[in-house]
Amino acid sequence: MDPANAIRLSLLVGAAATSLALVPAITVGYALSRWRFPGKFMVSTLVMAPLVLPPVVTGLLLLWTFGRSSPVGQAMEAIGLPVPFSLIGAILSAFVVGFPFFVLTVRAAFDAVDPRMEELSRSFGVPPIRTFFQVSLPLAMPGIAAGTVLAFARALGEFGATAVIAGNIEGRTRTIALAVYASLDAPDGERATRTLLLASVAISAAALFGFEALNRWHRHRLHADG
Amino acid sequence: MAEPWIHVDVTLQIGPRKQRVQLTGARQVLGIVGPSGCGKTTLLRVIAGAESRASGDVHALGEVWQGPGQFVPAWKRGVGWVPQDALLLPHLTTLQNLEYAGRSSREETLEIADLLGVTELIHRSPRHLSGGERQRVALGRALLAKPRILLLDEPFSALDPALRSRLRRVIADRIQNGPRAVLVTHDERDLDAFDAQRVDISSV
Numbered sequence: 001m002d003p004a005n006a007i008r009l010s011l012l013v014g015a016a017a018t019s020l021a022l023v024p025a026i027t028v029g030y031a032l033s034r035w036r037f038p039g040k041f042m043v044s045t046l047v048m049a050p051l052v053l054p055p056v057v058t059g060l061l062l063l064w065t066f067g068r069s070s071p072v073g074q075a076m077e078a079i080g081l082p083v084p085f086s087l088i089g090a091i092l093s094a095f096v097v098g099f100p101f102f103v104l105t106v107r108a109a110f111d112a113v114d115p116r117m118e119e120l121s122r123s124f125g126v127p128p129i130r131t132f133f134q135v136s137l138p139l140a141m142p143g144i145a146a147g148t149v150l151a152f153a154r155a156l157g158e159f160g161a162t163a164v165i166a167g168n169i170e171g172r173t174r175t176i177a178l179a180v181y182a183s184l185d186a187p188d189g190e191r192a193t194r195t196l197l198l199a200s201v202a203i204s205a206a207a208l209f210g211f212e213a214l215n216r217w218h219r220h221r222l223h224a225d226g
Numbered sequence: 227m228a229e230p231w232i233h234v235d236v237t238l239q240i241g242p243r244k245q246r247v248q249l250t251g252a253r254q255v256l257g258i259v260g261p262s263g264c265g266k267t268t269l270l271r272v273i274a275g276a277e278s279r280a281s282g283d284v285h286a287l288g289e290v291w292q293g294p295g296q297f298v299p300a301w302k303r304g305v306g307w308v309p310q311d312a313l314l315l316p317h318l319t320t321l322q323n324l325e326y327a328g329r330s331s332r333e334e335t336l337e338i339a340d341l342l343g344v345t346e347l348i349h350r351s352p353r354h355l356s357g358g359e360r361q362r363v364a365l366g367r368a369l370l371a372k373p374r375i376l377l378l379d380e381p382f383s384a385l386d387p388a389l390r391s392r393l394r395r396v397i398a399d400r401i402q403n404g405p406r407a408v409l410v411t412h413d414e415r416d417l418d419a420f421d422a423q424r425v426d427i428s429s430v
Contacts, residue, residue: 114313116276116309116313117313117315119271119274119276119300120307120309120313121315121326122275122276122299122300122301123274123275123276123300123301123303123305123307124301124306124307124326124327124367124371125301125302125304125327125328125329125371126301126326126327127299127301128301135315138317139315139316139317221316221317222316
């Protein structure tokens with residue numbers, strides 16, 4: 001077993017899942033922060049569900065939705081993106097478990113932006129969509145960046161859902177967490193385990209440091225009063 | 227008396243209670259007075275189109291801004307709003323704040339900056355301005371938006387007395403033949419300086 005493979009794969013899966021989640025997380029985070037709409041409670045509950053569901057259950061739900069016997073899974077396979085036991089499956093489970101962290105942080109970032117700034121912008125003739133890009137988004141940006149880091153870190157640590165839907169295939173779906181688990185059973189897996197643990201702790205520490213720094217920047221920037 | 231240009235008949239939601247406010251403005255400047263918490267700021271927000279919880283009618287400049295089944299959104303009203311606490315955008319420089327509405331030439335911006343005594347500050351972040359400086363920049367930003375109606379929420383409250391009386395003259399002079407204005411104030415001298423029509427909303 002090559003720990004470098006697992007580390008590379010984890011970084012790829014984390015980056016892909018986080019990039020795919022960026023626009024949906026900003027949209028949902030903003031909607032939950034600013035709008036009142038029917039079904040808001042349902043949307044919020046659905047988004048947050050993976051936070052409390054055991055990851056294995058999340059993985060099973062994903063397997064039912066995207067497995068080969070489901071219509072969605074068949075459609076995905078038809079367009080050349082099969083989900084079960086593939087890299088796509090690993091990215092999907094990383095996306096789903098990271099998404100609640102992403103949305104929670106983004107929502108808090110928009111909550112911290114004084115809505116009167118947006119009202120003021122609109123009163124100066126700037127319509128809502130331009131106001132979003134000129135006022136809300138730049139002011140929330142450090143918080144959004146913090147959410148990105150947190151979602152990435154959570155995606156890296158994903159184990160249960162990935163194991164269920166993507167399996168544990170060396171070089172294809174075996175991310176750091178799965179490789180650590182596999183190395184425990186492997187003969188002379190001790191060295192690999194140590195390398196993987198070190199990489200995992202280093203990446204997580206860097207991510208959490210980044211998250212803290214970005215949050216501080218966010219708070220600092222929002223206070224025009226100095 | 228001149229032709230009325232604004233008529234407001236709304237029920238304001240002020241915290242838990244509702245208050246009906248009716249007023250008609252005919253003079254160039256309409257001065258709103260009343261005790262703290264009586265809804266003066268909320269009234270300005272209604273005129274700006276920022277208060278969705280207020281029900282009633284707002285007619286301004288011959289248009290219906292709010293009425294039964296009708297609501298002109300804020301960005302189509304053409305107001306220049308000066309909030310009491312300035313509300314400069316913290317991620318922009320002072321210059322970018324002044325030019326936020328995008329309706330003035332650089333020359334006009336610099337002329338207004340000079341008039342308000344903020345020329346030295348234009349490259350600074352609002353974070354590094356004092357309360358009085360921020361208030362002057364907010365005034366400049368509203369004037370440079372070339373509004374049809376200026377909404378002034380205690381626009382001189384953070385200024386020292388000398389600056390306050392100078393700026394009263396500057397703004398009064400500026401709006402003499404320009405936009406109409408709704409001025410919220412606690413200071414009767416503001417009303418005198420603007421020759422404003424006085425409306426006490428605690429008693430209407």
